[in-house]
Amino acid sequence: MARPRMRAIPLGGIGEVGKNMMVVEYRGDMVMIDSGTKFPEEEMRGIDLIIPDITYVIENIQRFRAILITHGHEDHIGSLPYVLPQLERIAPIPIYGSPLALAFARSRLDEARNAHLADFMPIEPGITYNIGQHMEVEFIPVTHSIPGSMAVAVKTPVGRMIHTGDFKFDPTPPLGPRTDEERLKELGDEGVLALFSDTVRIERKEATPSESTVSATLDRIIGGAQGRVILTSFASNILRLEQAIQVGARHGRKVGVVGRSMEQSVKVAIDLGYIQPPPGVMLPTDEVIKLPKDQILILTTGSQGEASAALARMASGDHPLLRIQEGDTVILSATPVPGNEETVAQTIDNLFKRGANVCYSAIEPSIHVSGHGGADELKQMIELVRPTFCIPIHGEHRHLHLYRQMAIDAGIPPENTLIPESGVPVSFSRSDMRKEPAVAYGAVLVDGLGTDRYRNVVLRHRDQLANTQVVIATVIVDLERGVLIAGPELTGKGFDDEDSRDLIEAAERELKNYLERQLRKGGMSYGYLVSRVKDVVARYIFQKAKLRPMILPVVTEL
Numbered sequence: 004m005a006r007p008r009m010r011a012i013p014l015g016g017i018g019e020v021g022k023n024m025m026v027v028e029y030r031g032d033m034v035m036i037d038s039g040t041k042f043p044e045e046e047m048r049g050i051d052l053i054i055p056d057i058t059y060v061i062e063n064i065q066r067f068r069a070i071l072i073t074h075g076h077e078d079h080i081g082s083l084p085y086v087l088p089q090l091e092r093i094a095p096i097p098i099y100g101s102p103l104a105l106a107f108a109r110s111r112l113d114e115a116r117n118a119h120l121a122d123f124m125p126i127e128p129g130i131t132y133n134i135g136q137h138m139e140v141e142f143i144p145v146t147h148s149i150p151g152s153m154a155v156a157v158k159t160p161v162g163r164m165i166h167t168g169d170f171k172f173d174p175t176p177p178l179g180p181r182t183d184e185e186r187l188k189e190l191g192d193e194g195v196l197a198l199f200s201d202t203v204r205i206e207r208k209e210a211t212p213s214e215s216t217v218s219a220t221l222d223r224i225i226g227g228a229q230g231r232v233i234l235t236s237f238a239s240n241i242l243r244l245e246q247a248i249q250v251g252a253r254h255g256r257k258v259g260v261v262g263r264s265m266e267q268s269v270k271v272a273i274d275l276g277y278i279q280p281p282p283g284v285m286l287p288t289d290e291v292i293k294l295p296k297d298q299i300l301i302l303t304t305g306s307q308g309e310a311s312a313a314l315a316r317m318a319s320g321d322h323p324l325l326r327i328q329e330g331d332t333v334i335l336s337a338t339p340v341p342g343n344e345e346t347v348a349q350t351i352d353n354l355f356k357r358g359a360n361v362c363y364s365a366i367e368p369s370i371h372v373s374g375h376g377g378a379d380e381l382k383q384m385i386e387l388v389r390p391t392f393c394i395p396i397h398g399e400h401r402h403l404h405l406y407r408q409m410a411i412d413a414g415i416p417p418e419n420t421l422i423p424e425s426g427v428p429v430s431f432s433r434s435d436m437r438k439e440p441a442v443a444y445g446a447v448l449v450d451g452l453g454t455d456r457y458r459n460v461v462l463r464h465r466d467q468l469a470n471t472q473v474v475i476a477t478v479i480v481d482l483e484r485g486v487l488i489a490g491p492e493l494t495g496k497g498f499d500d501e502d503s504r505d506l507i508e509a510a511e512r513e514l515k516n517y518l519e520r521q522l523r524k525g526g527m528s529y530g531y532l533v534s535r536v537k538d539v540v541a542r543y544i545f546q547k548a549k550l551r552p553m554i555l556p557v558v559t560e561l
Contacts, residue, residue: 032135040081054082072100073168075107084115101151145170148374150179162196171376198390202398230330251300259288262304308346310534329358472497472552
């Protein structure tokens with residue numbers, strides 16, 4: 004009789020940056036490590052988010068025990084509001100993580116009104132948690148761009164695996180502890196069967212600079228700004244937000260926060276003590292904007308060029324409180340996630356057109372530092388834990404291949420490392436590793452109606468798209484002159500009867516009226532225009548017929 008094997012099954016985060024998820028199983032026990040989202044690619048303008056397909060977990064739900072969270076970034080927790088309802092029949096689902104990671108997860112689930120599906124289990128480093136009958140789990144602190152980041156060690160009778168999460172070796176982190184090298188070395192001494200490692204910064208040989216270097220750059224830029232300062236970063240980048248608030252306070256600026264996810268993150272971080280603003284510095288945004296311009300600092304969402312985020316709306320003249328003006332200084336304290344480069348570039352261009360002084364990583368490299376370790380740090384992790392088997396994760400295909408070669412150069416035998424594939428189990432005995440036949444996996448497209456990312460949402464499985472109603476909205480515009488050149492023309496798939504055709508024609512008229520009004524106002528960015536085309540058509544069809552077709556905007560700018 005064959006002996007049981009430990010299996011690790013990546014359901015996301017392989018060959019891509021985002022929607023991180025891995026299932027680990029041994030005999031009758033299964034846990035999930037992370038539950039993330041991914042931004043849609045440029046050609047997927049009609050989609051809001053992409054999440055992993057958990058069909059395999061649902062098929063084996065009787066063995067499912069818990070979700071383990073490495074840290075609170077959206078690419079690691081963002082799909083929880085969509086995943087937990089699919090597991091409702093075994094709710095509440097235990098979710099283990101650091102207090103900050105769980106606070107971010109709770110805020111997302113509260114907004115989605117399904118926090119009752121979770122049993123939040125705050126962890127302490129160095130404590131072993133028994134999960135199911137066959138698994139012992141330990142969380143090890145690592146440094147990342149958010150406090151409360153953890154590597155996760157899962158021990159089974161076969162051996163121990165370590166999932167690094169996102170990490171670097173920062174000797175001077177502004178918030179939180181350094182990576183616990185001592186404990187990692189102890190685990191290596193005890194024996195590590197398999198290491199699953201972050202790889203996204205493998206192309207950089209040198210160690211990643213410390214987060215503390217950003218403060219000096221922010222101090223120089225904010226201290227030298229004559230007008231308003233508007234800073235955008237990832238909403239969950241608590242380190243950056245704390246740095247900005249403290250620098251702004253030193254230069255006599257009051258701080259307002261704009262954007263729902265940014266507001267939630269700042270509130271959570273203040274409640275847990277990670278952000279400690281000086282008294283009187285944080286004010287409601289509608290009060291801050293009335294101050295003299297050299298006393299204003301706004302923290303906002305939109306660092307990835309998201310069309311519906313607050314920064315894009317400011318740049319398009321469609322935000323209820325703020326518009327980008329001549330003399331504003333806009334700081335993009337983030338680098339584009341792979342796949343977002345074009346949308347970020349469009350945002351920067353539009354900010355310049357509005358007369359802003361824009362500071363971004365290409366001209367101010369130290370305005371942002373990565374939370375991921377360079378090649379030397381990835382090698383250091385291997386040297387600390389000395390695994391028998393070494394598998395790259397969390398990266399595009401070039402990152403995975405470069406990491407595998409680095410691991411071989413670091414002394415891992417070639418047969419003891421491999422390139423994983425989404426949906427393909429990697430199974431381990433105490434002495435060997437192999438791939439097994441693929442399980443059900445894939446991507447699920449999150450298609451929302453309006454600005455509420457959890458209400459009126461449809462989850463579209465790719466293998467079901469052939470039977471989905473689709474509306475293609477084709478528009479040609481001149482944004483410089485604010486002119487509608489051609490269209491809009493709406494083409495519907497699955498709208499075959501006369502009433503349906505009348506609905507499409509009415510939606511076309513509604514969109515045309517909207518575009519003519521908005522384009523006359525001027526200043527609309529391309530990305531924001533695309534998002535509004537989708538929203539106007541989707542909302543009209545839903546209001547008139549209670550239908551939720553997929554809306555695919557095809558907008559050409561001349």
